[in-house]
Amino acid sequence: MDPILDGLNEKQREAVLAADGSVLVLAGAGSGKTRVITHRFAYLIREKNLKMENILAVTFTNKAAGEMKERIARLTGESTSRAWVRTFHATGLMIIRRNPETIGYPHNFVIYDADDSKDIAGSIMHDLKINTTVYKTGPIMHAIFRAKDNMITPGEYEKDAATEIEKVTASVYREYENRLRENFALDFNDLLLMPIRIFRDNPRLLEYYQDLWRYMMIDEFQDTNIAQFQFMKLVVSRDRHICVVGDDDQSIYGWRGANIENIYKFKRDYSPAVVPLEQNYRSTQLILDAANNVVNKIPGRMEKRLWTSRSGGEKIGLIETMRETDEARVIAETVRELSAKYKNSEIAIFYRTNSQSRVLEEAMLRANIPYRIFGGQKFYERKEIKDVVAYIRLIINPFDRQAFERIVNIPARGVGNVGRQKMIAYAKESGISYVESLMKSGEVSGIQRESVRKLNDLGQVLFELNQSLEQITPTNFVKILIDSIEYKKYIREFDETGPDRWENVEELVNSVKEFEESGDTSEKKTIVDFINSITLHADIDDLKEEEERETVSLMTIHNAKGLEFPVVFISGVNDGLIPHSNSRHSPEQMEEERRLFYVAVTRAKDKLYMSFSGSRLVYGDLIPTKPSVFLLDIPSELYDEIRTHSTYEPQRRTPGKGVGKFTNPPAAPKEEPAYTYEGKVGGAEKGSSVSGMDELKPGDRVRHPNLGAGTVKSVSAKLMQIEFDNWGLRAMGGNFLSSLRKIEAK
DNA sequence: CGACCAGGAAACGGC
DNA sequence: TTCCTGGTCG
Numbered sequence: 153m154d155p156i157l158d159g160l161n162e163k164q165r166e167a168v169l170a171a172d173g174s175v176l177v178l179a180g181a182g183s184g185k186t187r188v189i190t191h192r193f194a195y196l197i198r199e200k201n202l203k204m205e206n207i208l209a210v211t212f213t214n215k216a217a218g219e220m221k222e223r224i225a226r227l228t229g230e231s232t233s234r235a236w237v238r239t240f241h242a243t244g245l246m247i248i249r250r251n252p253e254t255i256g257y258p259h260n261f262v263i264y265d266a267d268d269s270k271d272i273a274g275s276i277m278h279d280l281k282i283n284t285t286v287y288k289t290g291p292i293m294h295a296i297f298r299a300k301d302n303m304i305t306p307g308e309y310e311k312d313a314a315t316e317i318e319k320v321t322a323s324v325y326r327e328y329e330n331r332l333r334e335n336f337a338l339d340f341n342d343l344l345l346m347p348i349r350i351f352r353d354n355p356r357l358l359e360y361y362q363d364l365w366r367y368m369m370i371d372e373f374q375d376t377n378i379a380q381f382q383f384m385k386l387v388v389s390r391d392r393h394i395c396v397v398g399d400d401d402q403s404i405y406g407w408r409g410a411n412i413e414n415i416y417k418f419k420r421d422y423s424p425a426v427v428p429l430e431q432n433y434r435s436t437q438l439i440l441d442a443a444n445n446v447v448n449k450i451p452g453r454m455e456k457r458l459w460t461s462r463s464g465g466e467k468i469g470l471i472e473t474m475r476e477t478d479e480a481r482v483i484a485e486t487v488r489e490l491s492a493k494y495k496n497s498e499i500a501i502f503y504r505t506n507s508q509s510r511v512l513e514e515a516m517l518r519a520n521i522p523y524r525i526f527g528g529q530k531f532y533e534r535k536e537i538k539d540v541v542a543y544i545r546l547i548i549n550p551f552d553r554q555a556f557e558r559i560v561n562i563p564a565r566g567v568g569n570v571g572r573q574k575m576i577a578y579a580k581e582s583g584i585s586y587v588e589s590l591m592k593s594g595e596v597s598g599i600q601r602e603s604v605r606k607l608n609d610l611g612q613v614l615f616e617l618n619q620s621l622e623q624i625t626p627t628n629f630v631k632i633l634i635d636s637i638e639y640k641k642y643i644r645e646f647d648e649t650g651p652d653r654w655e656n657v658e659e660l661v662n663s664v665k666e667f668e669e670s671g672d673t674s675e676k677k678t679i680v681d682f683i684n685s686i687t688l689h690a691d692i693d694d695l696k697e698e699e700e701r702e703t704v705s706l707m708t709i710h711n712a713k714g715l716e717f718p719v720v721f722i723s724g725v726n727d728g729l730i731p732h733s734n735s736r737h738s739p740e741q742m743e744e745e746r747r748l749f750y751v752a753v754t755r756a757k758d759k760l761y762m763s764f765s766g767s768r769l770v771y772g773d774l775i776p777t778k779p780s781v782f783l784l785d786i787p788s789e790l791y792d793e794i795r796t797h798s799t800y801e802p803q804r805r806t807p808g809k810g811v812g813k814f815t816n817p818p819a820a821p822k823e824e825p826a827y828t829y830e831g832k833v834g835g836a837e838k839g840s841s842v843s844g845m846d847e848l849k850p851g852d853r854v855r856h857p858n859l860g861a862g863t864v865k866s867v868s869a870k871l872m873q874i875e876f877d878n879w880g881l882r883a884m885g886g887n888f889l890s891s892l893r894k895i896e897a898k
Numbered sequence: 899c900g901a902c903c904a905g906g907a908a909a910c911g912g913c
Numbered sequence: 914t915t916c917c918t919g920g921t922c923g
Contacts, residue, residue: 213913241913266912340913407911505910568899690913710911732910771908772914
């Protein structure tokens, strides 16, 4: 009896036994890759006589890391507290924290999240007098992040900048890097870039880590970026004991700088032993068939064919409605019906964009179904939380300009934009920290006497808290801070949301306490540790295996990566959402959309529902929409009876708001389907009418009054795909039939 | 300075 | 629909 090797299938065992050298595990969805990684980890410990810290295992989320550690502990019977099982970012942070002097940073550096970075960009653009109505901080930061993902320096970026926007971005990028350094701050990318620099500049340190990490494993390799590849390359350059696990079909983070090429490049450059895992332990065969049909349209992918011993399976439930509100309600009703068979926690509802969650949320509320939303407005992005966190940051690092700017007038101390800039200039000229500048605000011209008093007091408070950073427990630290700045009074009276906001602050204090008492309590934790932990925190990390409250999970498809649920609803399976309209003009992005849909489908274990709506509210306008083209790639026999719900009593609306109006009113249902098409191609309507889908087969020529002539490409029970001569491929539902005519072939 | 309002832009996904 | 910015006024 060998707990490490028994119970693995042949391929899984092969991956585990391939201990030395380079290994590429092509792990299809649900093929037990976590199992492979954890068992391989345990196997290496045992067979290679390694200690926990001798293997570096990189995961995609903190949640995955936690689960793996737990399973490794169970397998080996040893504590994993010293094991390096972490995300790339957390690994990088660890290296920097141990050696901050090598990059000229003090030990109390801070980490900025994407929001902070955007704030800095705004501040820089103000300083550089860049017109912020023409150039937006969002796209500029996006470009800078992509540059950093690809390890392009400001200098290189500037050199290649051709267009005006690129030149502007180059100047912001340069200043952005300066600003980070001035603030002793690092952004997410730096958590990878700095370790790379540290390793390159300090061969001894690299050697130290190569001695430490004799073996390396990387999960979700298809979603790594160039910097991460570089990091790996350095770490394994000596012994080349590297095992990467990935699935090119599940690469969905190209927009975040992930480079699907990495997995192909690894195969080329490292000549690894390739182990494909194709047996799926999650879904029914029917769900896999649907998934395979979606993804096998992508050219150049590594050919895989998922299979399972769970033959058959329930068909895919299709839900079609006229309105999003109906769609959400039918989903809620279906969830209710399912409660006889499934717990709420076994059910998930996915959507493409966060904005779709609101309607779903309202439907769940109305149906009295407990739910939990992941993502969206995140806890740590709330104003009240960011305020308190900014205070803590400024105390930790009194040179943090971003934090100072945020809190100097919260609560109001009579310092506006002008006074704020003066204080920053004063601090910079005198070479003192912002906390010191508070205490000397009397010397800054133009600050009101009353303000000076308040700022002096504030400086005193922050200074004293800084002195006691290491002494006070994190919980007491936060409590004292909130007390001394009278934040409760301020936030409760902020506006009508004040009381809720105060509750969030209390929640923050609770999570500090939880942090303090979690994990290894023998190690003394400080508030600095807490701040670092929340910066790398992902919403999905909070999803517990046994959520005490029995809640349905609502999340984006991106958030669903790596998860599984017995019942999955994919909502908003509409053209423009999935595939998203912003991807329409890029073949690469369209492929990523397809993979995203594939990821959604493969999350389901037993039962899958897909829903789409004939119209959607976009910025308050009711817009007619078509079903997603992806639906047509799934053979019709895999779909269950379609559930159409189009006539419902009008929703009660808040007075004065009115009911949404079609901006392009659809014609009467008889002539026009719920899905209307732009375009006006005339043409006589000759030919024979079509009354049922079964009258059409691929190759048939048809004519539509608006779209003209076209060729039928595929027909399923509910949907058909027609290639129009002038308008290209279109997907349409059954209610199109009445307007179609069968015509003679050309 | 800061409260308030109007007008315009916007939200694809997130460590 | 919601969010943000820029302008005005007390």
